[in-house]
Amino acid sequence: MMKLKADFDWKPLALVPALALLALPAVGSPSTWLTLTVAGLAMGMIVFIIASGLTLVFGLMDVLNFGHGVFIALGAFVATTVLASMGGYTTADSLWLNLMALLPAMLVAMAVAGALGWVFERLIIRPVYGMHLKQILITMGGMIIGEEMIKVIWGPEQIALPLPESLRGSFILGEAAVEKYRLLAVLVGLAVFAAMVWTLNRTKVGLLVRAGVQDREMVESLGYRIRQLFIGVFVVGSALAGLGGVMWGLYQQTVLPQMGAQVNVLIFIVIIIGGLGSTTGALIGALLVGLMANYTGFLAPKVALFSNIALMVAILLWRPQGVYPVTNR
Numbered sequence: 001m002m003k004l005k006a007d008f009d010w011k012p013l014a015l016v017p018a019l020a021l022l023a024l025p026a027v028g029s030p031s032t033w034l035t036l037t038v039a040g041l042a043m044g045m046i047v048f049i050i051a052s053g054l055t056l057v058f059g060l061m062d063v064l065n066f067g068h069g070v071f072i073a074l075g076a077f078v079a080t081t082v083l084a085s086m087g088g089y090t091t092a093d094s095l096w097l098n099l100m101a102l103l104p105a106m107l108v109a110m111a112v113a114g115a116l117g118w119v120f121e122r123l124i125i126r127p128v129y130g131m132h133l134k135q136i137l138i139t140m141g142g143m144i145i146g147e148e149m150i151k152v153i154w155g156p157e158q159i160a161l162p163l164p165e166s167l168r169g170s171f172i173l174g175e176a177a178v179e180k181y182r183l184l185a186v187l188v189g190l191a192v193f194a195a196m197v198w199t200l201n202r203t204k205v206g207l208l209v210r211a212g213v214q215d216r217e218m219v220e221s222l223g224y225r226i227r228q229l230f231i232g233v234f235v236v237g238s239a240l241a242g243l244g245g246v247m248w249g250l251y252q253q254t255v256l257p258q259m260g261a262q263v264n265v266l267i268f269i270v271i272i273i274g275g276l277g278s279t280t281g282a283l284i285g286a287l288l289v290g291l292m293a294n295y296t297g298f299l300a301p302k303v304a305l306f307s308n309i310a311l312m313v314a315i316l317l318w319r320p321q322g323v324y325p326v327t328n329r
Helices: 002-007 011-027 030-061 068-084 095-128 132-154 180-202 204-214 216-221 226-252 259-274 279-299 301-318
Strands: 170-173 176-179
Touching: 011 030, 011 279, 030 068, 030 176, 030 180, 030 226, 030 259, 030 279, 068 095, 068 132, 068 226, 068 259, 095 132, 095 226, 132 259, 170 180, 176 180, 180 204, 180 226, 180 279, 204 216, 204 226, 226 259, 259 279, 259 301, 279 301
Parallel strands: none
Antiparallel strands: 170 176
């Protein structure tokens, strides 16, 4: 274990503070820079939560799921229904009551997205394991069908998803304004990252899944049902997408049936920067994407749409396989 720590490459971790420091002289005002930085970190953490599910599925199962966006949208729409039924909690001027409304909304969204993920794996993914081109085509078709089903249930129009009362507004730090919800997003993102790393590296299930990726026949010869473990990975990945959908919907304060497809581009940029399956790499990629989007949106709004593609190109010129490439890719 000591050897692993000694061999760990710390250079990619410096990219996030380096980008933030490079932006400071361009932004000029320290208070504006602080506001943009916290906003960027919060956006990055939400994108990481969304991307973490797909990172698991691709990194451990080698499945290119372009239908990941449907789980994001479903989670957001489920949250609108749950929070609408708890109006007394969301409008109360009490943080604990607001969190008591948010927690069930997140859990129900994760459960529904996870259940859809189980169906998605059995009906759509299972016939195309090992066939990447077919995976791309069939999962995109699955996302289109999922979006249409969301329109049937909730309608095609945009739906408001307002923040609970105590999470509105900002903390004032000197001349900088830091939104309360964005701090919560950072905490939730860190909790998801810690849980993923601990599960994959410190639990028997995580070790079995990683061993199954390397040598499936060996794990099955020991009596473990690796297919069931992989199905569990897909369900967990879908549930995390549902949680990310709730966080993104609250971040935007509106939800659309197409919201998952709109976020898909950011997700794949994050995964490519991270190294196609690396959890730590996905976190770094998401934070870089969030910071870049906020800095360029403030400094040069007309190029903001292309800034993250430019970021990805720059990272790949430095490390063509991403910041933390998965060794078995």
